[in-house]
Amino acid sequence: MVDPRTSVISERLSRTSRIIAVSSGKGGVGKSMVATTLALTLARNGCKVGLFDLDFTGPSTHIILGAQKVQLKEEKGIIPPIVHGLEYMSLVYFVGDNPVPIRGADVSNALIELLSVTQWGTLDFLVIDMPPGIGDAVLDLVRLIKRIEFLIVTTPSLLAFETVKKQVELLCELKMPIIGLVENMKMDKANCVRVETEKLGLRYLGSIPFDPQVEDSIGRETKLLSTAIGKTLREIVKSAVLAEKRER
């Protein structure tokens, strides 16, 4: 017995130049904010961008984007609706506001199903908002999408950074490319995360100062881009993401 779905995943992503998973070993560090802002910023730079929310049990990019409920269009698969210029896919299209109490094997199956039936257009970037940790979603993506790159998010907290270190170790062991690390919600000038990041051999992409305006920008994408997250991501996109052009 063979699961036929995995054989078309590379075909579904064949028109996507780069695939960036925004990830962290820890929850609550602002992955979804960073992923959404990264996607919007790339799109504002003239790139064709998709955003895929893989945080099945705690999706939030639809709230950040203020995405409305839409009727999904089908064309030999599912065509991701366009939200603020992004091709956007999330499990919320199928579950609405209902909780999604799924475990390991079900997470993998849902992930494979969406990867095999979503018909992304021609994209310069597909940004993936990952669930926290180094569990099923990370391992499945590494297995199924060989050319995925990771962008790691942490906060200045030792608790967050310690889990991030484990994640980086795992990704290095799996020989996965890591674009670098973003320090989010920084409240002082301490540079210990930068120092520790560089000790890991990773590029420290920048720090996002804690910005109380971010909460007000939820659901308002233009305002989000004018917050500290928006400003920092603009710099990171220029210096570390667009600077590295890769072919499909």
Place this chain on the structure above:
Amino acid sequence: MHEWALAEAILTSAREIAEKEKLTEVTEVTIRVGELQQVERPILRFALSEMKPPLLKNAKFRILKAKSTLRCRVCGTTWPFDSKGMDKATAEAIHFVPEVAHSYVKCPKCGSPDFEIASGRGIWLESVKGAKQ
């Protein structure tokens, strides 16, 4: 149609297996379709016939049904999935991503959403038969 995406996956997978097995022609492909995904078999069959690659041009497709069984992890109750009585939007959501059943279906005995899909989830390629030169 979602069935077209699944048909493409089946054909790609069957072709890969045939190439690996060094088959020069595929004569029969057996597919098992779980009830939970509520695949429209006539559409799947049509999509398979429309998209088949040269290696599968004379292949016969056997599409078998698999009963869908759900098993509660809390109380152990086993029950069959049934879309009767479900509204169209819910049935369609489960059709697209069977795992979202956890958001809509509860154990009939204890009411828990913590169940496993014991059988009949989605599509499986059971066998690819053909001729070698």
